[in-house]
Amino acid sequence: MANQKRARLIYNPTSGQEIMKKNVAKVLDILEGYGFETSAFRTTPTPHSARDEASRAAQAGFDLIIAAGGDGTINEVVSGIAPLAKRPKMAIIPTGTTNDFARALKIPRGNPVEAAKLIGKNQTLKMDIGLADQDKYFINIAAAGSLTELTYSVPSQLKTMFGYLAYLAKGVELLPRVRNAHVKITHDNGVFDGQASMIFAAITNSVGGFETIAPDAKLDDGKFTLIIVKTANLFEIVHLISLVLQGGKHVDHPWIEYIKTNEMRIEPQTDKRMMINLDGEYGGDAPITLKNLKNHITFYANTDEISDDAMMLETEDLALEAIAQKFTHEVEDFEGLENRDE
Template identity: 30%
Template sequence: METVYLFVNPFSGKKNEKDLTQHIKESFLQHGFLEQNITIVTPESASDAFEKAKEASRKGIDLVIPLGGDGTINKIIGGVHEGGHHTKIGLIPSGTVNNFAKSLSIPLDPDLAIDTILNGQDKKVDLCKVNEHYMISSLTLGLLADIAANVTTEEKRKFGPLAFLKDSYRILKRNRSYYLTLVDDNGQFAIKTKFLLVTMTNSIAGFPSFSPSATVNDGLLQVYTMKKVSFMKFLLHINDFRKGDFSMAEEIKHFSTKKLSITPSRIKTLILPRTRIDGDKSDMVPVSLTVLNEAVTVRVPHS
């Protein structure tokens, strides 16, 4: 690896972002990288980050490092993939949840993460195309998306995964169901569900092993639905959810598939469920998901 693009999020609000950026650059210089081959990129927006990452890939840049959480990493990896070259991804987790990094066992400590980039190994990982977007970790709609909708970046930074419990009671009390038609590898079927969750990794909302059977390059989506839920049952099962154990939650149904389409099957109101991809607001249904197997290469620790 010779050329490096380091993407910095100017809107992160973190006081140590500039210090971390300089520390990363100095670490690479100490390991023999030339200063003229290290470029610090400051995108003006999420879409600009995507375009600049795509441009970096098209130029044949060896390594791209996004500083941030899943939403930032999503844009950078999507852009690199669309660039069409074999640019590698290095991760230095600096978000509040960091699902993607955790699923790859990337250390959360910056120095250890830098060491992983410099001395680790390459691993090919899956992406998912969702309409015109990309997904690296998860898609939610319904209950889980509604709970996350009003959680601010500051709350996530302060409380971590517990921030997502803030609106749980209000959302559960509303007791809204969604009627959807799903098409997977085996055909079409209709469901009534409180939420739909699609994961590509074994971490969600910052909790490891939420989907223990999922790996980052198995070519599969893990899909979860829940037909009914009560606040007490939600609290009863929350520790199981955190451990990735759904055996005690009979209401949750699970299946795996390489592709999935989601459309509304009953529209009583003008309200359509809106999806969230990798923690950020995205399209309303209908949506179509397709796994891109081993689409990008990420630097990971030696196993």
């Protein structure tokens, strides 16, 4: 068929306990059934394997590129497509640990077959993409500050086994080491010039599996949700975390700057190094300029509610909820202890 659409599946064979490797044939059959002439590429340990293949496939005229893996694989595929003038549509099959991007697009996690079937609904969304210093892209969040160290210090084996639970445990361990740094952040609405312990520029509302850190983030409005934490006091940070877990009540707190902006520049005002984290990986050092590329790539998304039986990682959600509840109780005890000390 001369006008048949072509799709390229780029999958990480080791992601999610190799679940994708076991389902490649089924996914290809589903895509073929939707009218795509489909082929697959298995990523390799070679640096930028997924990115380079995505770029090649896009320039070869493929109509659809499917990224199957964790947020890292999705980031790479986006990075291969985003610089091009003509960009194919994208779909994702989330098989990683945190899957923030899949949460935002309401795509079934841990179930490649259900995720592939979503393409058949033919529902798409023009998604914003983040650009850092003209050459690096991110799909979910850019971050800086003390706690961003945790993504570098969690062993990869723990990430694979426990996902964000491993990050959370490491984050609690690092809380006493949080420090302020003098930083200047220029944004659409003005300039922040002061002390900050953490800086987040979020595209989606899901950060590390929690959807209340940037609760009103929009996927397609061309705006980052810029969050600046202005305290390094342990008691105050613990209190802020408890407000996050209570449904995003931190956004109006005086220790927080909560700003919508299309572009920003982060400039340290000291000689101390400030590393930038892009989608959980090291993305260079500040000073750095971040720009939101509005509606840059069209993604297949589930704009309807997903039925419970399509959510194969429901136990992960329950675990995160249980940890949040436990942490909230511990915060109450912690704050009670602080009040007694006074």
